[in-house]
Amino acid sequence: MYEPTKMSTPSTNLSFREKAGFSAGEFxxxxxWQMLMTYIGFFFTDVFGIxxxxxxxxxxxxxxxxxxxxxxxxxxxxxxxxxxxKFRPYILWAAIPFGIIALALFWAPDLSDxxxxxxxxxxxxxxxxxxxxxxxxxxxxxxVMTSDPQDRTxxxxxxxxxxxxxxxxxxxxxKPMVAFFGQGNDVIGNRWTLAIFAIITVICFLIAFRSTRxxxxxxxxxxxxxxxxxxxxxxxxxxxxxxxxxxxSLIYICIKGGIQVFYFKYYxxxxxxxxxxFIFLSSLxxxxxxxxxxxxxxxxxxxxxxxxxxxxxxIFAGVFLFLRPDQVYLIFGFEILAALTMGPIMPILWSxxxxxxxxxxxxxxxxxxxxxxxxxxxxxxxxxxxxxxxSMGVLGLKGFVANQDQSPEVLGAMKQMVSVxxxxxxxxxxxxxxxxxxTNDRLKTxxxxxxxxxxxxxxx
Numbered sequence: 295m296y297e298p299t300k301m302s303t304p305s306t307n308l309s310f311r312e313k314a315g316f317s318a319g320e321f322x323x324x325x326x327w328q329m330l331m332t333y334i335g336f337f338f339t340d341v342f343g344i345x346x347x348x349x350x351x352x353x354x355x356x357x358x359x360x361x362x363x364x365x366x367x368x369x370x371x372x373x374x375x376x377x378x379x380k381f382r383p384y385i386l387w388a389a390i391p392f393g394i395i396a397l398a399l400f401w402a403p404d405l406s407d408x409x410x411x412x413x414x415x416x417x418x419x420x421x422x423x424x425x426x427x428x429x430x431x432x433x434x435x436x437x438v439m440t441s442d443p444q445d446r447t448x449x450x451x452x453x454x455x456x457x458x459x460x461x462x463x464x465x466x467x468x469k470p471m472v473a474f475f476g477q478g479n480d481v482i483g484n485r486w487t488l489a490i491f492a493i494i495t496v497i498c499f500l501i502a503f504r505s506t507r508x509x510x511x512x513x514x515x516x517x518x519x520x521x522x523x524x525x526x527x528x529x530x531x532x533x534x535x536x537x538x539x540x541x542x543s544l545i546y547i548c549i550k551g552g553i554q555v556f557y558f559k560y561y562x563x564x565x566x567x568x569x570x571x572f573i574f575l576s577s578l579x580x581x582x583x584x585x586x587x588x589x590x591x592x593x594x595x596x597x598x599x600x601x602x603x604x605x606x607x608x609i610f611a612g613v614f615l616f617l618r619p620d621q622v623y624l625i626f627g628f629e630i631l632a633a634l635t636m637g638p639i640m641p642i643l644w645s646x647x648x649x650x651x652x653x654x655x656x657x658x659x660x661x662x663x664x665x666x667x668x669x670x671x672x673x674x675x676x677x678x679x680x681x682x683x684x685s686m687g688v689l690g691l692k693g694f695v696a697n698q699d700q701s702p703e704v705l706g707a708m709k710q711m712v713s714v715x716x717x718x719x720x721x722x723x724x725x726x727x728x729x730x731x732x733t734n735d736r737l738k739t740x741x742x743x744x745x746x747x748x749x750x751x752x753x754x
Contacts, residue, residue: 308440313449315505316439317456319385319432322498325460325491326396327425331548331678332465332573334399334418335686336555339696341480342402344410346694350686352415357679360422361672367430368668369523379508381431381438381664388428389499393492395420400488402481422675428499434667437648438510441745443737444592446648450641451587457640458584462577464491466570510663523665526658531731533650533666537673538726539600539643544677545684546719550611552685553711560700561708562619575626576633583637596642597730603642604727606635608720614713632716649732656740685711 335353338344344352374380399417436449468487476483527533558569583603590599610632617624651666688711692704700708 307442308445308449312439312505312507313452315501316436316449317452318498318505319456319502320453321456321460322495322502323392323425323429323432323460324457325464325498326392326495328457328461329464329468329491330399330421331551332555333468335552335682337400337402337484338414341484342410342414343407344414345690346686346696347690348411349414350683350690352411352418353682353686354679356415356419356422357675357682359419360426361675361679363423363426364430364668364672364675365524365665366668367426368434368664368666368671370664371431371434371668372523372664378503379438381435382503382506382508384431385428385435385499385503388424389496389503392424392428392499393496395424396495397485397488397492400484402484426671426675430664430668430671432502433644433647433671434664435506435508436644437651437663437667438508439506441510441652441741443645443649443652443734443741444588447591447596447641447645448588450644451584453644454584454587454637454641455581458577458581458637462574462581465577466574469570526654526660527665527669530650530654530657530666531729532646532653533670535726535730536643536646536650536670539723540670540673541677541680542719542722542726543639543643544674545681546716548678548681549685549711550716552682553689553708556689556694557708557712561705562622562625568622572626572629576629579630579633580637583634584641585637587638587641590638591642591645595734596646597727597733599638600642601724601727603635603638604720604723607632607639608717608724610635611720612713612717615709646730646732649737652737652740652744653732656744684715 335346335349338349338352339346371381371384374383376383378386395417399421401417403413405413436446436453439449440446471487471490472480472483474483475486554572555569558572562568587599610628613628614625617628647667647670648663650670651663654660654666688707689704692707693701694704
């Protein structure tokens with residue numbers, strides 16, 4: 295067990311106000327993002343009328359394109375210099391375009407079949423690009439608000455508390471709001487629902503911009519070439535492990551998350567009655583899991599907490615393979631357990647990214663926070679792309695047809711994608727974590743060394 299000691303290195307203990315203000319940005323971004331992850335496949339097939347096979351390839355193509363953009367955005371923000379800092383300005387600049395494009399994505403205009411495909415590709419691509427423009431700098435911001443590893447974990451706990459509260463609200467209220475505003479017309483319902491969430495998102499981004507400050511400064515001797523940035527990152531062993539964890543985690547999270555609405559509608563039945571409650575309890579359980587993160591990381595290594603989270607959530611997800619449609623209480627119960635034990639995963643992964651940026655600065659004498667976070671986010675995006683492609687692609691291959699009774703093959707595939715796939719992904723992540731080397735004691739030594747270097751540089 296790790297007993298924390300007070301670091302002698304100068305660091306900033308962030309106030310509750312600043313942590314809460316920072317989390318507002320994630321609340322805004324994640325509300326729409328979680329709605330996107332959970333419902334966009336369902337929206338495209340069952341509301342807009344695009345076939346599952348076309349949607350599968352759309353997910354793959356657009357999200358791979360979007361993932362490649364992430365390191366570009368990271369390097370751009372690393373080289374940005376304004377009176378507001380490197381990363382905060384993008385939150386301000388992209389807030390309103392983010393809301394407008396999100397509304398356009400769910401607008402569902404009356405078009406021909408080919409027109410729908412073109413419109414879907416265009417708005418989905420724009421959504422991914424604007425998400426990158428605002429969320430890459432926002433993510434990197436957490437690495438420069440404080441240099442204290444424990445304070446970073448606390449900051450990211452606040453962040454993902456906001457994220458999962460947003461997920462709870464968005465995923466739970468989406469279908470009831472569509473039904474309320476649409477009165478049987480899901481197109482109209484989607485437009486009003488997204489308009490409300492878009493306005494909330496813009497306000498949240500502006501709060502995050504006003505509430506935060508950038509404090510950890512890159513050495514003045516920087517700015518090396520882009521190729522050198524990338525070469526140094528590829529030699530950052532801890533970051534490589536985080537890259538693998540990010541990719542695999544998002545693949546199985548997106549497979550499971552994207553298929554759950556189908557699972558309830560076609561396998562469990564009664565989707566309109568049960569699914570909002572299911573999502574509400576799942577999201578609430580994740581929030582409770584997130585809230586325990588700081589408690590666990592103050593007592594154990596981040597790596598060990600992650601291994602335990604992956605192990606337990608994999609076991610609880612795997613049970614779904616054996617559950618029948620009429621075992622509703624068990625379906626709800628094991629989802630609550632799986633979500634609860636998954637709670638600490640994202641806060642710890644994102645705090646590890648800031649640790650990897652410190653490691654890179656310590657090893658090479660140059661800091662590239664934006665690149666570290668953006669390259670990791672690229673892995674998240676690739677995971678979303680692959681996960682979305684797999685979930686919709688498998689449905690298409692098995693013969694899924696929207697709004698009809700499904701064959702045993704389709705129903706069996708749905709069961710596997712909410713059970714076997716996430717369980718296998720968790721096992722892969724556990725294996726990868728055995729190679730992670732940034733222990734708490736090593737991080738303390740690195741931060742003390744970096745603190746001395748920064749003091750010397752300021753004195754000079």
